[in-house]
Amino acid sequence: MGNGKNKELLAAKIIGIPRGLSYYLDNFSWEEFFEILGYRVEYSEDSSAETFAAGNQLAGSEQCFPVKVYYGHVVSLLQKTTNLFIPQYTSLEQGTYCCPKVIGLPQLIKNTIPQEFNLLTAEIDLGREKFTKGNILSLARQLTWNPLRISRALTYFGQNSKRLPSKIPEGEKFVGPSRDQGKNGLIGVVAHQYALQDSLLNMGIMNRLGEYGFAYVTSEHYPRPESPANPGYFNRRAPHWDFGQNILHAVQGMLLDKDIRGIIFITYFGCGIDAFLEEIFKDQVCDQKPYLGLTLDEHSGEAGLMTRIEAFLDMMIRKEGKNRHAD
Numbered sequence: 023m024g025n026g027k028n029k030e031l032l033a034a035k036i037i038g039i040p041r042g043l044s045y046y047l048d049n050f051s052w053e054e055f056f057e058i059l060g061y062r063v064e065y066s067e068d069s070s071a072e073t074f075a076a077g078n079q080l081a082g083s084e085q086c087f088p089v090k091v092y093y094g095h096v097v098s099l100l101q102k103t104t105n106l107f108i109p110q111y112t113s114l115e116q117g118t119y120c121c122p123k124v125i126g127l128p129q130l131i132k133n134t135i136p137q138e139f140n141l142l143t144a145e146i147d148l149g150r151e152k153f154t155k156g157n158i159l160s161l162a163r164q165l166t167w168n169p170l171r172i173s174r175a176l177t178y179f180g181q182n183s184k185r186l187p188s189k190i191p192e193g194e195k196f197v198g199p200s201r202d203q204g205k206n207g208l209i210g211v212v213a214h215q216y217a218l219q220d221s222l223l224n225m226g227i228m229n230r231l232g233e234y235g236f237a238y239v240t241s242e243h244y245p246r247p248e249s250p251a252n253p254g255y256f257n258r259r260a261p262h263w264d265f266g267q268n269i270l271h272a273v274q275g276m277l278l279d280k281d282i283r284g285i286i287f288i289t290y291f292g293c294g295i296d297a298f299l300e301e302i303f304k305d306q307v308c309d310q311k312p313y314l315g316l317t318l319d320e321h322s323g324e325a326g327l328m329t330r331i332e333a334f335l336d337m338m339i340r341k342e343g344k345n346r347h348a349d
Contacts (some may be wrong), residue, residue, distance in 0.1 A: 036103040037142065040095035041066045043088060044111050044124055046215040050182035052107065058175040059165045064102050066095040069222035073098060074320060080134050086292040087319045088216055088223055089123055089130070096131055100139055106131070107142045114264040116149030121265055121295055148183065155180065205235035206339055210276035212241040213288035214265055214296075224288055225318065230328060234335045239282070241272030266299050273303045277310055284312035284338050286331075291319040312338055 037056050039045060045065075053063040067073075069091050077094030085093075099106060108128045111120045119125070128143040142164065144157040158179050162172045209231055217223045218240050231238045261267060276282045285307055289296035300315060307313045314334045316327070 035061050036064050037061050037105045037107050038064045038066070038099035038103040039107050040092055040099055041068065042092040042095045042220065043216055044109055044127060046219055047111055047114070047120075047124070050179070052109075055175055055178055056107070056165075058178055059162055059171050060168075061165060063107075064099065066099045069095070069220050071222070074222065078320065080136075084292065086123070086290045088214075088220075088290060090320065091220070091222060092127070093131070093134065096135060100135070100137060104139045105142065106139055110143050110145045112145055113147045113149045118149070118262055118264045118267065121263065146183075154183075206335075207236060207283040208281045209236045209238045210241070210272075210279070210282040210285045211238050211288065212269055212272050212276070212285060214269075215242065217288050217290075218242060223290075223318075225322065225324065225327060227286070227288065227316070227327075227331060230331055231335070234332070234339075236335060236338075239276075241269060241276075244272040244275035261295075261299065261302075263295055266295055269296075269299055270303065273307060277307065282311065284314070284334070286334075287313070287315045289315070289317050291317055312341070 039052060056063050073094035074087075074091050075094070076097040077090045077092065080093045080097070081090040096106065108131055110125060110128050112125050113119050123130070128141060132141050142161060144161040145154070146157070147154050155176065158176060159172070162175050166172065211218065211228060211231075213224065228238055261270070273285065273287075276285050287296075287300060289300070304313065304315065312334065314330070316330070318327070
């Protein structure tokens, strides 16, 4: 799209951000960043069946469920604005990489959405600070030539993009919020951030836990230390994916957490990273605590899914009853 058309579209002063995938990686407010540059941010609505239906018409069959839903968010936003911001997250710290589909998200959208729109993006590699700062500067200059606004936006990004709220200094112990143990105990739910926070993607699994009298704690409550993932715990080398290291640390934390009675792992068909990770920890988890792996896609029927979850929870309740009787 030519520069003249870009300027015409940006004159609307509204930038849309899809509420999916990389949206849940942000540790700071892109909304405030763009407001500093003189633009208003419009987010897509929460995911719904309509969101998926719109995205599924555009996505290829090889795309995973979360990517198809993301396409739907883009389609819905383009009804409100023709300016979209999709950051290209490549790494959240030095020596690691994001999911390939997250890395390629701007290109996927650019080459899939048929209608005309203005795509704003910037490669975010938090392991290369100067490189990323240069990309943010280029992004800011697409939006304004006001040096004061650009300087303030760069300062805001530099102060608030240090990422990894899920990390704690090595040697320190994370103390999470007080946790309701529930009538029947506490379940650990492991998944990527977008799966935990998007009720369409997790299909309301956490709500069902509450209906059965279980409280839950998610993998987000187990920040990993600033050292690399401990490969010795699972007798495997730490993966080079940011998401993978977070998940392994969460699983390790849940195994060591005496309050956690069982673990549920939510993943999606077509996710090679999660399939690899489950092979690392599954045997050890099953040796120590009840475990349920759920691989979902758009064809996952609610009835069948809930039957599996209910059977898992019933088994845990019966096991606890036997243990109490034995005591």
